[in-house]
Amino acid sequence: MPSRSNTASAYSDPRGPDPQGPDLPGPDPARPPQDKALRHRPERKYTITCLAGGRLIQTSAMAPATAAFEDAFAALGRGTIVQTRHGPVAVEDLLPGDGLRLIDGSYAPLLWRGMITITPCDAGPARHSLTRITADALGIGRPLQDLVLGPAARLYHATSNVAKLTGKKAAYIPAHDFVDGEQFIALRPAAPVDLYQLGFGAQETLMVNGIGVESLHPGTAFSLGLRGAALAQYLALFPHLRRLDDVGLFRHPRLRLRDLDRQA
Numbered sequence: 634m635p636s637r638s639n640t641a642s643a644y645s646d647p648r649g650p651d652p653q654g655p656d657l658p659g660p661d662p663a664r665p666p667q668d669k670a671l672r673h674r675p676e677r678k679y680t681i682t683c684l685a686g687g688r689l690i691q692t693s694a695m696a697p698a699t700a701a702f703e704d705a706f707a708a709l710g711r712g713t714i715v716q717t718r719h720g721p722v723a724v725e726d727l728l729p730g731d732g733l734r735l736i737d738g739s740y741a742p743l744l745w746r747g748m749i750t751i752t753p754c755d756a757g758p759a760r761h762s763l764t765r766i767t768a769d770a771l772g773i774g775r776p777l778q779d780l781v782l783g784p785a786a787r788l789y790h791a792t793s794n795v796a797k798l799t800g801k802k803a804a805y806i807p808a809h810d811f812v813d814g815e816q817f818i819a820l821r822p823a824a825p826v827d828l829y830q831l832g833f834g835a836q837e838t839l840m841v842n843g844i845g846v847e848s849l850h851p852g853t854a855f856s857l858g859l860r861g862a863a864l865a866q867y868l869a870l871f872p873h874l875r876r877l878d879d880v881g882l883f884r885h886p887r888l889r890l891r892d893l894d895r896q897a
């Protein structure tokens with residue numbers, strides 16, 4: 634049976650007390666600084682498991698604790714259930730090569746799984762807020778049980794307003810845009826929380842606890858605002874890719890919910 638971690642104790646309502654946690658991991662003193670810009674940035678550990686060149690790679694690296702880096706990792710909370718060819722499996726138990734179910738009912742082989750750990754002291758910036766989606770918030774079985782998503786999670790959203798605005802049937806909308814205090818609840822961690830993201834040969838829409846969620850798309854150097862040593866350090870976190878554009882175009886446009894509100 635897949636492990637279904639009880640994550641409730643790891644989160645607290647943002648209106649409660651702000652518990653203190655351990656500091657972010659510091660720079661690795663054994664690694665020489667790469668340039669002045671990188672040397673003075675706070676860092677965190679990024680853990681990677683992937684298939685590259687026919688080899689299974691399991692490694693971790695210290696890299697800048699900035700939105701450009703973290704957004705590629707911080708989508709799915711520990712205990713999130715993903716449908717595989719062999720049944721439901723918790724995200725932390727997935728391995729490269731597993732066939733995961735996509736929103737169209739097909740399966741795609743997992744190539745990359747990334748993980749970071751955030752702590753209570755990370756909860757200040759808006760990008761570190763978490764979102765709990767309550768069971769059946771989007772309809773029966775959507776999600777099947779309460780689902781906790783990270784700050785970088787984007788939901789598959791198909792409405793007439795998306796079609797009017799983009800000409801496409803669906804868009805990826807940040808999960809935290811839907812926070813209403815009832816069915817979508819903003820959280821901050823009360824203890825260290827592991828967050829994950831999953832990557833394939835192309836960008837896909839995963840079925841996660843009965844909801845469509847955007848998979849890894851690392852973006853472009855332009856959109857990330859990275860260059861030189863920072864860009865090389867970022868690309869090194871994705872050993873299954875030779876270049877950022879190896880995953881191709883976005884499956885669906887990325888929008889904010891307020892963009893659609895203007896079309897209402």
